[in-house]
Amino acid sequence: MPDLIKAGFIQFQPILGEPETNISKLTALLEQASEADLIVIPELANSGYNFESKKQANELAEEISKSIFVDFLIVEARKSNSFIVSGINESDNGKLYNSSVLVGPKGLIGKYRKIHLFLNEFDFFERGNIGLPVFDIGFCKIGMLICFDWIFPEVWRILTLKGAEIICHPSNLVLPYAQQAVPVHGMINRTFNITANRYGTERDVTFSGKSIISDPLGKTLTSASPDKDEVQFIIMDLSLAKNKMITSRNHAINDRVPEEYKDLAF
Numbered sequence: 001m002p003d004l005i006k007a008g009f010i011q012f013q014p015i016l017g018e019p020e021t022n023i024s025k026l027t028a029l030l031e032q033a034s035e036a037d038l039i040v041i042p043e044l045a046n047s048g049y050n051f052e053s054k055k056q057a058n059e060l061a062e063e064i065s066k067s068i069f070v071d072f073l074i075v076e077a078r079k080s081n082s083f084i085v086s087g088i089n090e091s092d093n094g095k096l097y098n099s100s101v102l103v104g105p106k107g108l109i110g111k112y113r114k115i116h117l118f119l120n121e122f123d124f125f126e127r128g129n130i131g132l133p134v135f136d137i138g139f140c141k142i143g144m145l146i147c148f149d150w151i152f153p154e155v156w157r158i159l160t161l162k163g164a165e166i167i168c169h170p171s172n173l174v175l176p177y178a179q180q181a182v183p184v185h186g187m188i189n190r191t192f193n194i195t196a197n198r199y200g201t202e203r204d205v206t207f208s209g210k211s212i213i214s215d216p217l218g219k220t221l222t223s224a225s226p227d228k229d230e231v232q233f234i235i236m237d238l239s240l241a242k243n244k245m246i247t248s249r250n251h252a253i254n255d256r257v258p259e260e261y262k263d264l265a266f
Contacts, residue, residue, distance in 0.1 A: 003237055003239045003242075004235055004236070004237055005037040005038065005235070005236050005238060006035055006037050006038075006233050006234070006235055006236075007036060007037060007038040007040075007194060007213070007233055007236050008036050008038075008039055008040070008213060008222075008231070008232045008233025008234060009040045009041075009194050009211045009224070009230075009231075010030070010039060010041050010230075010231050011198065011199065011209060011224045011225075011228070011230045011232075012026065012042065012045075012198065012199075013025075013199055013200035013229070014042065014044065014047070014048045014198060015048055016049065016050060016202050016203070017047070017048060018048070019046050019047060019060065022045060022046060022047075022048075023046075023068075023069065025229075026076075027072075027076070029229060029231055030080070030084075032231040033080070033082075033233060035233070036080075036233040037082055037083065037139065038084075038085070038137075038166065038168075039082060039085070040085045040086070040170060040194045040196040041084065041085065041086035041170060042087055042170050042172060042198040042211075043087035043098065043100070043146055043147050043170040043171050043172040043198070044087045044089050044172060045086050045087050045170070046060070046062065046086075046087075046088050046089055047061065048060070048202060049172045049202055049205065049207075050120075050203045050204070052203070054124055057089065057124040057125075058091070058096065061089045061090060061091035061096050062088065062089065062090065062091060063090070063091050064088070064108065064111060067088065070101055070103065070108060073086055073101070073103045074107050074108065077103050077104050078105045082104070082105070083103070083104045083137050084102070084104075085100055085102050085142070085144060085168040085170060086101055086103075086170060087100050087146060087171075087172075088101055090111070090113070095126045096124055096125050097113040097128060098117070098121060098146060099112065099113045099128075100114075100144045100168070102135055102137075102142060102144065102168075104137060109135050110133055110135045111130070112130065112132070112143075112144040112145070113126075113127075113129060113130050114127075114146040114149060115127060115128040115132075115149060115152075115155065116148045116151070116155075117148070132155055132158050132159055132162070133162075134159055134162040134164045140165045140166055140238050140241075141162075141163045142164060142165075142167075143159030143160075143162065143164030143167045144168050145167060146169070146170055147170070147172055147178075149169075150169065150178045150181060150182055150185070151177075151178075151181070153188070154264070156188070156191075157188075157189060159189075159191075160189040160190070160191055160253070165238055165242065166194065166236070166238075166241070167185075167191050167192070167193045168194050168196075169182065169193060169194060169195040171196060171197040171198070172198050172207055173195075173197045173207060173208050174205060174206065174207055174208060175208075179208075179210050179212050179223070182195050182212065182214055183212070183214035183218045183219065183220050184218055186215065186217075187216070187217060187218025189216075189252065190216040190240070190243065190252050192213070192215055192236050192238075192240075192241055193213070193214045194212075194213050195212050195213075196211050197209055197210060197211045197224075199226060199227045208226060209227055209228070210223055210224055210225070211223065211224040211232070213234055215236075216240045216241050216243075221234050222234055
């Protein structure tokens with residue numbers, strides 16, 4: 001498979017409680033991204049984020065297997081022969097999860113449920129319970145994290161150890177730090193990272209926009225504005241993510257000394 005691919009993000013402003021509007025917005029934005037092999041969409045893109053109540057959160061959630069939003073993403077992936085990662089408000093057996101899905105031309109490939117909940121998310125969502133999966137889509141291996149997961153280095157390393165070359169990071173960021181930290185995680189683990197953030201104010205929460213793509217050397221390759229819809233994608237050379245050498249004698253993964261890290265397991 002070729003090492004050169006086109007990958008990027010859609011930054012937009014989902015409207016709380018208006019899933020049909022959000023699908024309509026994304027239809028136009030995905031058309032702009034039709035040349036990309038892989039595109040990442042923000043967290044909770046189907047529902048909006050700052051729910052007024054648990055009742056509202058439940059009403060806006062969807063079961064993955066019956067989701068109008070996921071079916072929409074699959075149709076778009078087939079149209080452009082691409083792969084799409086998007087955040088979604090997931091319902092499963094009466095419980096809600098802040099999830100992301102990976103779809104492609106052949107349908108749903110997999111999902112991830114956010115492990116590290118942020119602020120009022122504890123009022124609506126269960127903690128993720130399906131681990132940190134990595135998916136082989138043929139031309140690369142993909143891991144997924146969601147928003148506040150960014151602050152925990154363990155999850156980035158686990159995805160790397162499982163072979164992830166691109167880590168897709170749907171987000172609704174409000175803190176001003178992730179856009180600085182995510183490229184550093186990429187440098188440490190030698191991965192490409194795509195943070196697709198939203199923007200705008202939803203009730204009393206304002207989101208920061210500034211979606212980014214970073215490379216395995218920790219360089220931010222492109223970034224978005226703080227307050228506009230944007231579609232950006234770049235050419236990635238995946239051989240950079242496959243090469244974990246730091247110097248001629250140092251390897252980012254093989255030089256680890258796990259027996260000295262036992263204090264992490266508590």
